[in-house]
Amino acid sequence: MTVRKMRAVAAGEVPVDGGTAVQERADRPVFRGNGEHDYVCVSCGSLLAAGMDPQYMTRRVRVRCARCRTVNISAELPVQAARRPRRGA
Numbered sequence: 001m002t003v004r005k006m007r008a009v010a011a012g013e014v015p016v017d018g019g020t021a022v023q024e025r026a027d028r029p030v031f032r033g034n035g036e037h038d039y040v041c042v043s044c045g046s047l048l049a050a051g052m053d054p055q056y057m058t059r060r061v062r063v064r065c066a067r068c069r070t071v072n073i074s075a076e077l078p079v080q081a082a083r084r085p086r087r088g089a
Contacts, residue, residue, distance in 0.1 A: 001036060001037065001038050001050075001051065002036055002037050002038070003037075003038045003039075003040055004037050004038070004039050004040070004074065005039075005040055005041075005042055005045075006039050006040065006041060006042050006048065006063070006072035006073060006074045007042050007072065007073060007074075008042050008043070008070055008071065008072065008073075009062060009071045009072070009073050013073075017060060018059065018060035018061070018062060019060070019061075019062070020062040020063070020064055020071060021061070021062070021063045021064070022063075022064045022066075023046075023048060023063060023064060023065055023066040024066060025066055026046050026065075026066040026067040029047045029048055029049055029050040030048055030049060030063050031048075031049040031050070031052055031056075031063075032049075032050050032051055033049075033050070033051040033052045033053065033056065034051055035051050035052045035053035035054075035056070036051070036053065037049075037051075037052055037053065037054065037057075038050050038051065038052075039052060039057060039063075039072075039074055041065040041067070041068060041070055041072055042070060042072055043065065043068045043070040044065060044067045044068040044070070046065050046066070046067045046068070048063045048065060048072060049063065049074075054074075057074035057075075058074075058075060059073065059075040061073070061074065
């Protein structure tokens, strides 16, 4: 399996339509699938998702690592807001 390093979520990058999965134990991944990629934490290298295909690890999927508490995202592209920002208030 190919190992892919996730990346940390940048400030202001949290989409309103996404959720954060919390890893409860560092020795157990949050997600398991039959795909070709394993996803690891950007900070400590802990396994967060095993055997996942990229089409399931979208910008809306964030995972909080149990070991270092870093919130990870697998999307290679920066996340854009789901809504337009308010104009002059």
